[in-house]
Amino acid sequence: MNTLRLHNTLTRKKEDFIPIDSDHVRVYACGPTVYGRIHVGNARPIVVFDVLIRLLRLRHAKVTYVRNITDVDDKINIRAAERGISIDELCTETIDTFHQDTARLGSLDPDIEPRATHHIGEMQEMIMTLVDKGHAYEASGHVLFQVSSMDTYGALSKRSMDDMIAGARVEVAPYKREAADFILWKPSNQNQPGWSSPWGWGRPGWHIECSAMAKTYLGEVFDIHAGGLDLIFPHHENEIAQSCCAHGGAHMAHYWLHNGFVTMNDEKMSKSLGNIITVTDAANKYRGETIRAALLSAHYRAPLDLSDNAMRDARNGLDRMYRAVGDVVAIPARIDEEFTACLLDDLNTPAALARLHELATLANKGRAGADEALKSSAAVLGLLQQNGSAWAKADEIVRRDGIDDTAVDVLIMARKQARADRDFTTADEIRDQLTEAGIILEDSIDGTTWRRRW
Numbered sequence: 078m079n080t081l082r083l084h085n086t087l088t089r090k091k092e093d094f095i096p097i098d099s100d101h102v103r104v105y106a107c108g109p110t111v112y113g114r115i116h117v118g119n120a121r122p123i124v125v126f127d128v129l130i131r132l133l134r135l136r137h138a139k140v141t142y143v144r145n146i147t148d149v150d151d152k153i154n155i156r157a158a159e160r161g162i163s164i165d166e167l168c169t170e171t172i173d174t175f176h177q178d179t180a181r182l183g184s185l186d187p188d189i190e191p192r193a194t195h196h197i198g199e200m201q202e203m204i205m206t207l208v209d210k211g212h213a214y215e216a217s218g219h220v221l222f223q224v225s226s227m228d229t230y231g232a233l234s235k236r237s238m239d240d241m242i243a244g245a246r247v248e249v250a251p252y253k254r255e256a257a258d259f260i261l262w263k264p265s266n267q268n269q270p271g272w273s274s275p276w277g278w279g280r281p282g283w284h285i286e287c288s289a290m291a292k293t294y295l296g297e298v299f300d301i302h303a304g305g306l307d308l309i310f311p312h313h314e315n316e317i318a319q320s321c322c323a324h325g326g327a328h329m330a331h332y333w334l335h336n337g338f339v340t341m342n343d344e345k346m347s348k349s350l351g352n353i354i355t356v357t358d359a360a361n362k363y364r365g366e367t368i369r370a371a372l373l374s375a376h377y378r379a380p381l382d383l384s385d386n387a388m389r390d391a392r393n394g395l396d397r398m399y400r401a402v403g404d405v406v407a408i409p410a411r412i413d414e415e416f417t418a419c420l421l422d423d424l425n426t427p428a429a430l431a432r433l434h435e436l437a438t439l440a441n442k443g444r445a446g447a448d449e450a451l452k453s454s455a456a457v458l459g460l461l462q463q464n465g466s467a468w469a470k471a472d473e474i475v476r477r478d479g480i481d482d483t484a485v486d487v488l489i490m491a492r493k494q495a496r497a498d499r500d501f502t503t504a505d506e507i508r509d510q511l512t513e514a515g516i517i518l519e520d521s522i523d524g525t526t527w528r529r530r531w
């Protein structure tokens with residue numbers, strides 16, 4: 078069997094993947110902080126690492142995939158207060174929509190999806206160990222990890238201590254011994270979620286959550302830890318610090334995988350640019366499988382521009398492949414070797430998709446078995462899971478392609494009138510309705526202009 082090679086952020090190199098136990102591969106990925114709907118950038122690691130898990134399952138007897146849910150975080154407290162609902166209500170609602178989104182994207186559920194609030198005891202235990210071993214200290218109701226207590230701190234992100242001190246914000250909390258020290262536990266007031274602890278009523282910091290949950294389900298050292306590029310520092314660096322200092326070994330995970338960013342028409346997605354596309358927004362226009370194919374169209378470590386064109390290309394590609402497979406059935410033994418070789422090379426999904434298109438060409442030319450090979454291989458990417466006729470039929474359903482230009486102009490006029498009448502409630506409702514339909518309004522002294530988000 079050919080070797081799987083993965084790019085390891087720890088070494089910045091592609092390495093042969095050698096699991097600790099070849100019969101049981103253990104993988105952890107950081108999951109969502111549940112305060113709002115996920116956007117297509119958040120969807121990328123979900124889909125990419127789902128492909129990794131499907132590939133590992135073909136090669137190893139058992140794979141345990143843990144992806145957590147962060148349900149205690151200050152962003153959650155703030156959002157719940159803004160919306161005037163309880164933290165519980167917000168978390169329940171967000172977890173529900175998250176599961177709807179992952180299902181739409183055709184991602185398999187992780188084997189274990191632990192919630193942070195169900196593991197406070199394990200977090201406190203780890204914090205106590207870190208304090209006992211001299212890696213953490215208590216100060217004013219907080220417990221902080223002392224970064225200088227670990228010689229190899231910064232190894233994942235390749236940052237030196239000087240960089241980190243220079244990078245720390247000028248305003249350093251007075252209870253910190255050193256600017257780079259980070260929070261393991263912090264005090265809560267009456268309006269914040271909290272638990273009793275040896276350090277008083279409080280709540281955990283974000284980083285300790287993942288260290289404690291990974292240890293609970295995967296042990297002190299496991300095979301692969303995955304997440305987005307933005308998590309390398311500080312989140313993953315701090316997870317390594319906590320876990321390694323608690324158990325005294327050199328590693329938390331042997332391989333660290335990070336996916337690249339998603340941009341929208343070559344711009345970073347951000348609130349201020351108004352170009353954040355949630356999975357729900359995208360699913361109003363494209364099927365989940367199309368979004369999935371688009372997310373796999375670039376190599377996972379490369380940036381991915383998820384423009385409307387990329388989505389259309391993905392849809393056209395699926396149309397073509399579905400026509401070629403018709404209604405054949407996937408059989409794991411028929412997976413194409415050239416296709417597998419692409420994935421074994423650090424999950425090269427664009428090359429794997431190109432091979433699927435070659436198989437579609439061969440199937441169209443009547444090459445025996447090409448349609449079965451296409452269907453069976455595509456299953457490793459989580460694609461072509463329905464039969465060709467079902468796909469074609471669903472395509473005939475008119476999908477909401479947004480709102481037409483005349484309707485936008487009419488609503489903008491109505492909003493202008495409402496504002497002139499000082500009926501700001503109506504004006505805001507109209508703006509919300511347009512935002513929902515993917516229309517961005519820009520008000521200026523010359524009047525209101527608009528553009529489509531997509």
Ligand SMILES: [Zn+2]
Pocket residue numbers: 106107108287312316
């Ligand atoms: Zn994490």
